[in-house]
């Protein structure tokens with residue numbers, strides 16, 4: 316749609332962001348938990364990957380090891396993540412968003428952008444009315460709440476959706492940008508992390524208002540092109556369009572500094588687990604599969620070691636990825652080394668729907684197996700350790716017979 320002549324709305328972009336998405340998904344199928352704190356756990360249940368607002372208020376953070384979280388909130392419900400289910404809820408949400416505008420960017424499993432230009436005529440409503448319609452439709456049809464921000468650029472829309480969470484709507488037309496920026500902080504700007512914030516402080520830029528009033532040359536010198544893009548976007552000039560047609564990427568990576576230099580294996584594994592969770596989620600959301608993953612550990616002196624795993628067939632199965640990562644860490648980790656960063660990279664990416672049909676049998680089995688593992692896990696959590704286990708996982712000789720099946724079989728004890 317062509318942008319309008321309305322001076323307040325030269326362009327209209329909505330950002331829709333589900334509120335504590337993974338936890339909200341669990342509440343959809345476990346309504347008995349609504350109103351009580353819920354935390355979602357990563358593979359091997361090592362750390363928290365999502366939580367409800369009350370768990371957050373108690374101090375539980377994403378990435379926190381479960382034993383720390385349990386100290387803060389022993390009475391919370393801790394559930395294993397079920398990315399297949401979250402993927403289904405996500406698809407449902409995006410199918411609703413697409414009704415409001417065909418020009419949509421799926422940004423992550425629970426966030427998307429819509430180009431709303433021209434939709435006021437179509438819906439005979441202002442953007443606020445449309446935003447509330449979107450919010451109510453998702454809540455009614457999917458059972459989760461979302462927050463919606465509408466503004467004239469991508470960055471402002473994203474900051475607007477964050478402004479009034481959960482279940483809120485924030486509209487920022489051109490004439491309101493200044494007022495909106497006065498109520499936000501540098502750390503609220505998407506793309507300004509801790510490091511960039513420190514660099515900006517050195518240039519005497521302490522708030523978003525300082526940022527937009529600064530000379531663009533200074534921003535360029537400090538943050539480069541990423542900085543000038545932000546500068547224009549925050550001033551209301553759209554320079555970052557929507558990615559409406561996602562290309563198949565060559566690789567998908569999740570890497571980060573650990574924020575400390577450590578030789579602690581648990582810390583490293585916990586960071587890698589979080590990266591793996593995010594990577595798997597991104598693959599599932601974008602319906603992509605990988606045939607090769609590489610992990611790397613960067614040492615204190617900035618040299619790094621890496622290991623790769625090639626899969627027999629393309630996968631985005633979280634357990635498969637996680638299992639490979641655990642194996643590779645064991646291979647790479649040296650207790651007397653100091654590590655500063657780690658990451659995971661998926662390569663040989665293909666689209667799930669373009670993958671050869673004979674591979675689908677394997678992939679279906681993969682998905683089923685993941686579902687089964689989670690069910691077993693849940694039962695064990697409820698009724699005690701090893702009430703139910705996989706037949707392939709017999710480890711105790713006192714069971715007194717050989718394992719005849721190498722496919723998963725539930726045994727109750």
Ligand SMILES: [Mg+2]
Pocket residue numbers: 332333334335336425426
């Ligand atoms: Mg969200």
